[in-house]
Amino acid sequence: VKVRFAGRLCDGFVLSIRDHTEHDRVQPINRVVSTEPVLTAPVAGLVRAVADHWAGTFNDVVRLAVPPRHATTEKATPRQRSLPSADDLTGLDAGPFEEVVGGAGFLTALEQGHSPxxxxxxxxxxxxxxDWAAGFARAAAATWASGRGSLCIVPDATDLERLTEACTAVLGKDAVTTLSAxxxxxARYRSFLAVVRGQVPVVLGTRAAAFAPVANLGLVALWDDGDDLLSEPRAPYPQARDVLALRASREQTAVLFASHARTAEVADLVRRDWLRDLTLPRERFRRLAPAVRIAADDDRALDRDPAARAARLxxxxxxxxxxxxAQGPVLVQVPRAGYLASLVCQTCRxxxxxxxxxxxxxxVxxxxxxxxxxxxxxxxxxxxxxxxxxRAPVVGAIRTAEELGKAFPNTAIRRSSGDRVLAEVSDEPAxxxxxxxxEPATPGGYAAAxxxxxxxxxxxxxLRTGEEALRRWWNATGLVRSGVDGGTVIAVGPGESAxxxxxxxxxxxxxxxREWEDRRTAQLPPAAKMVAVEGPEAAVGDVVRQxxxxxxxxxxxxALGPGPIxxxxxSEEPWVRTSLTVPAAAGATLTRQVRATLANRSAHKREGTVRVRVDPREI
Structure with missing residues (x-):
């Protein structure tokens, strides 16, 4: 709707209708823009909870939850969908959960209408x-067998395409829709309308889709929660993992968080028994994973190649x-894109x-x-x-590809980075x-990485240096053949690195x-609650004192800081950051007080822009 507020015509949502009001005076609605209930009661409640959790405002969060209206799409006749019946989906094999301890029980609980x-x-x-995508598809099918919907979130378009293919293969294309910018x-608003009208039970999307108004929601699933793409770059900077956790608690849904590299946040949820582990037996896990080693990490390797530790390759x-x-394609992961990715002075660096x-x-x-x-x-x-x-201390992907082309003159060289990302490569040697x-996928996996x-x-x-490095390495490892099939991964780096x-x-x-224990010792999230206050020094000092x-x-x-950022x-003046940390049990008190302080600053029109981040990804 359009309503007049403080002399301006503003957008608004009708959340409820009552026949009386406690206010002395009300303004009439200027215009009804759409009769579609695009902001449902459960999602509105989630928006408020997210705003409270991240010390933001309802308006900041609702713009993430409801996509811009597309009038032509709204007026179009919706397509007819044929959804699979519960009988079609009951009793499917466990797929990737077959050997997982508790995996079959997890799927059975979903089929029976429970919320594990x-x-x-x-x-x-x-x-x-x-195959995480096949696992998500199997979980969504089990949830729909009990008549409930599913919401699956991934970091990027490549993951979304893979998940869509897997879910469509199990549930059919009419039961699945995607939400992505x-x-x-x-197309985005068409998919959103299909969801809000209850026409589609399985919704797949990137971070903003965590607010999708799925009818009778039974499962929320998330892949690779440590990816920074799942952190919203706009205030109040919510993270998809925590949004889904809030939503699951509010709507009593099942949860499935999966990743190759576990974050300290998920470890915290397991530690508190909010999540339970689904893993293969240890020996089976190690047997199926590729063989992993570090280059020049023993005396024998150094005897064969004395210069190994100083060599890039x-x-x-x-x-x-x-x-x-000799067996297929080989993946070479390089941290930086470009040619010579950073430059320093030849003499003084x-x-x-x-x-x-x-x-x-x-x-270049x-x-x-x-x-x-x-x-x-x-x-x-x-x-x-x-x-x-x-000189260039850092060599990028383009230069690396060029050097490898000279070292392997009769081998195809494929490059995937920056604005030239390949979704898939063939299984031919390259x-x-x-x-x-x-990293592109390949049928059957890479022979080596x-x-x-x-x-x-x-x-x-x-803060997350080690965690992020492991996430990148294990995700690359996930594209390599099993150790049983000869898959090998070799890392070039300091073998003494923890x-x-x-x-x-x-x-x-x-x-x-172990990462969570280190964070607890250092009083860092998620073992503690942290709020980072950023802005000009005078404004930050004013907020922190209050x-x-x-x-x-x-x-x-x-209190840590202030430090320059x-x-x-x-901005025409330098910025600083001061971080406040309290025990996790006092986290709600801290964020509540931050919201009140910011509201007070706004009401009194205090000078200086202040930016607040709750549990910031970077410290």
Whole structure:
């Protein structure tokens, strides 16, 4: 509807109709824009809960939940759908859950109308037990057998395409629809209307689809919750995993969270018995996974190749590539896209910066350009030592593909990165060079995989450095054939690294538990509740002082900062960040007080923009 508020015509939603009001004076509705109930009562309640949880506002969140209206699509005649019956779906085999401890029981509980909650650990290998998409399809079918709908969320379009194919194969195309910004306004709104009208029971989508108004919702499922694409970049910055957890608690639905690399957040939910583990027996898990090793990690390998530790591609890696190419395609994962992905001074190692915007630089065929703006950088001279020579400590995917083409002159080289992402490659022998997240699938899996420049992922100064590195490596491993079928993964990096050793152990569950313990010791999320306040120093200081005054009775409040951060492009003054941490039990008190403080600032029109992030991904 359109309503007049404070002299302006605003958009609104009708949530309920009553025959009396407690207000002295009400305004008439200016215009009914649509009679479609696009904001249902359960979703409106979820929107409020998400706003409360992330210290945001209802308006901030509702724009994520309801896509823009498309009038022509709304007036069109909806297509007729033929849905499978419960008899068609009851008694299907357990598929990827066949050997999982408790897997068959999980599916049976769904078929019987119960709401089990599980954290599933698929094998990181190209085997049926690692086919997460088939597992989601089987769970959705079991849920529909009890007359309930399912909502399955994935990070990106590639995962969405794979999941759609799997669900359509089991349930038929009429029972499945997708919700994604990539669909375009008309197609997206058409799918949304099919959901809100209760015409389709299985909804698949990316992060914003977590709010989809699925009728009689029985299951929420999420793949790879650690992917940063599942974190909303707009305020109040909700994460799809936590939105689905809130929704499951409110609507009493079943839950299925699955990933190759478990996050500390999912480990926390398992620790609190909110989720239960679904995993293969340990020995079977290790047997099905590819054989994993680190290059030059023992004395024998160093005796054969004394320069291995200093080489970007040790001799052992070439041996793995040759052996793999005799059996099929070989995946080469490179952390960075581009050619020469970052530049430093030849003499003093000072980063080469763009003289116009101070951004990072890159080089292609000896031509230096700004990574951010793309314009050429000519006549650079180091501001520290005056040298005009530069070198590239980081080699990107394009240069890597070029070098491998010279080393393997009779082998096809395929590249997938940046704006050129391949969805799939054939099972013919080839070297496939890809950046993390852009690795194409291949029928039957890769014969081998090489994880290059792992030290670049390990050097990132972030809370989730180890967790994110393992996620990228195990996701790549998930595209490789089983160890039983000769699949091999070799990582190039420091063998003494605790993260690489965790990768070798192939124990995602135990690794996540240890990560949670480390977070508890350091008083970091999810073992504690954290709020990061960002903005100009004066504004941040004002907010933090108010919060500390209001939280004086809250035990163990810890303030970190202020520390400098990168300011938004539109800001004319530097920004800082101060983080406040409290025990998890006091988390609701902290976020409630943050909302009240921000509302007070807004009402009094205080100067300075302040941005608040609850449990920020990066600290």
């Amino acid at each position: 909650r599980a954290a599933w650990q698929p094998v990181p290998a190209a085997v049926p037990a690692g 990539d669909l375009g306004p008309s 040790p001799r052992e890696v070439f041996s793995v590539m040759r052996a793999g190419l 000072e980063p080469v910066r763009c003289p116009q915007c101070n951004g990072p630089t890159q080089a 065929h000896q031509r230096v350009s700004c990574t951010w703006a793309g314009h050429p950088v000519r006549g650079w001279q180091c501001p520290e030592c005056g040298d005009s020579r530069w 070297l496939v060079v890809a950046t993390p997240g852009a 090489v994880l290059m420049d792992t030290v670049l992922l390990l050097q990132r100064p972030e 993260t690489l050793q965790a990768f070798l152990r192939m124990d995602p569950v135990g690794t996540a538990q 919060l500390l005054a209001e939280l004086k009775d809250c035990p163990d409040v810890l 990168e300011a938004p492009v539109h």
